[in-house]
Amino acid sequence: RTRALCLIENKIDDLVHDATLGTKDFYASLRVWLEGYGRQVEKVIESLLARGFTVYLTSDHGHVEARGFGRPSEGLAVDTRGRRARIYSDRRAADNVQRSFSETILWSHDGLLPNGENAVWVLMPQGRSAFDTFNETVVTHGGPTLDEMVVPLLTITVEERDNG
Template identity: 35%
Template sequence: MNGNLGDGDLDEVSELLSRPRLRVVGLVIDKVDRIMHGMELGAAGMHNQVRQWARQGFMRDLLGLLQTQGFQVYLASDHGNIEARGVGRPAEGAVADLRGERVRVYSDPRLRAQIKERFPESLEWPSVGLPEDYLALIAPPRAAFVRAGETLVGHGGISVEELLVPFVQIDRRDR
């Protein structure tokens, strides 16, 4: 299927759902995630764009199509997100194994400790359940490792909003 499900065309989904032996289907609609990753206007801008996308009717039409075809419909997400303010970029170059906005990962404990000194509010995550050389440094609450003062909407940290995800059953009500 098309990798950009959520941009309006349901023909491919409709064709898929018309297969008589099809009993279960999982669809990934990545539109909200793509909106989030391109967001420059913080949470308010993201909410505005998601609202505009919702008014275009794609989700309404998709849910109607699924229910018309007799599917029981559940809606879930892979993660949440938060608005975060930049506290500066660690200048460790390519030495970090993962240079995320909300988390940096190091294999050298001394390097992680050096970066922690520059960002004292950050959290050195223990390696319990992780490889010993997977040393995460988590940005301070509501902050990100991006240019100081920059606002973004992101995920990858440990805030409740990033960890809890919805799982909703959607039923059709005939009025």
């Protein structure tokens, strides 16, 4: 008997990344997707519940609407280029970019990030800004807001009814 089953649907993350007009764009696209595929998702959940499974719906991260405040052009000095975080293995490179983007936070050496010869420095925009085209609205993730870090978890079970 199958004891656990993991099904992954990446469409919502794809919709987040495709939303070029902010969260209104994302929710409009989500509504259209649910109109076309929502019933299929419901049928899968109903089928699993009928077979005695407990169904968990979750995500790997949240997302946030952010406004672009420019995109650094640091060439090879950056290890990872994200809209909400840029990762550097060279402190001087991170400091140089931070001088041009003063409304950022430089995160390092806190016991969570690698230290020593594998040390990294993470440069993140403050608030709801993004390393993107100036004034462009984007829906993205990877930053320090609760909206991006809190992982939703929904548990669906069949409730036993007492007929007495």
